Amino acid sequence: MNGVENIHDATSAVINDYLEYRKGVQAALKDMTVKLDSYKSAVRQWLARGKLADVIIDRCSVIIPLPSLADPILTKEQKQLKGKAEAKELYMNGIAPPCKDAPTSLEDEYQKxxxxxxxxxxxLNEYLLYSAMRSAGKDEMDFIFSQAAVIRPVALNMNTRKPINFAYNHPCDKTSR
Incomplete structure (x- = not known):
């Protein structure tokens, strides 16, 4: 009977260890999913500086264009487009916000x-690095953590000594026919 009890205890211990492992994996998966969703959301909200200026300017209720000699012959829509273009240029150059409700600095909004x-x-990168390190072979890991290993940054620059000829704005090799 003693052997059966030992097997039962060992089986219970293995099952308990497996369940604890699964709980840890599920918690890590949940955490990684939250971080991935947060990253995706931040990427969706990110805008190029010019597009961000357009979005902020579109929120402005009134944009007054700078006066010009062409004003009397411009339609209302043309004046609005001119005002938006001028406001965008001034805003992107850090000279003035397009309206009172706009953030003072486009650069600060872009940086945020x-x-x-x-x-x-x-x-999210913590999980990516962990996964990469787990999949690296023993030789790679020995090299990465070796005291004698030296890892240097590399800058690659390529060019050709052969001149590039263009025909109709496309590079071509004049020797090929």
Whole structure:
């Protein structure tokens, strides 16, 4: 009977260990999913500087164009387009916000969006690095953690000594026919 009890205890211990492992994996998967969703959301919200300026300007209720000699012959729509284009140029150059409700600095708003993407990726990157390290072979891991290993940054620059000829705005080799 003692052997049966030992097998039962060993089986229970293995099952308990497996259940604890599964709980840990599920918690990590849940955490990774939350971080991935946060990253995706930050990427969806990110806008290029020009597009961000357009979005902010579109929220403005009134944009007054700068006066010009062409004003008397412009339609209302043309004046609005001219006002938006001028407001965008001034805003993107950091001279003036397009309206009272707009953030004072387009650059600050752009930096907030960009930093949000970077921060969300950083949180997700822990799982990516962990996965990469787990899949690396023993030789690679020995090299990475070796005291004698030296890893240097590399900058690649390629060019050709052969001149590139263009025909109809496309590169071509004049020797090929």
């Amino acid at each position: 969006l960009t930093l949000s993407v970077a921060d969300q990726f950083s949180a």
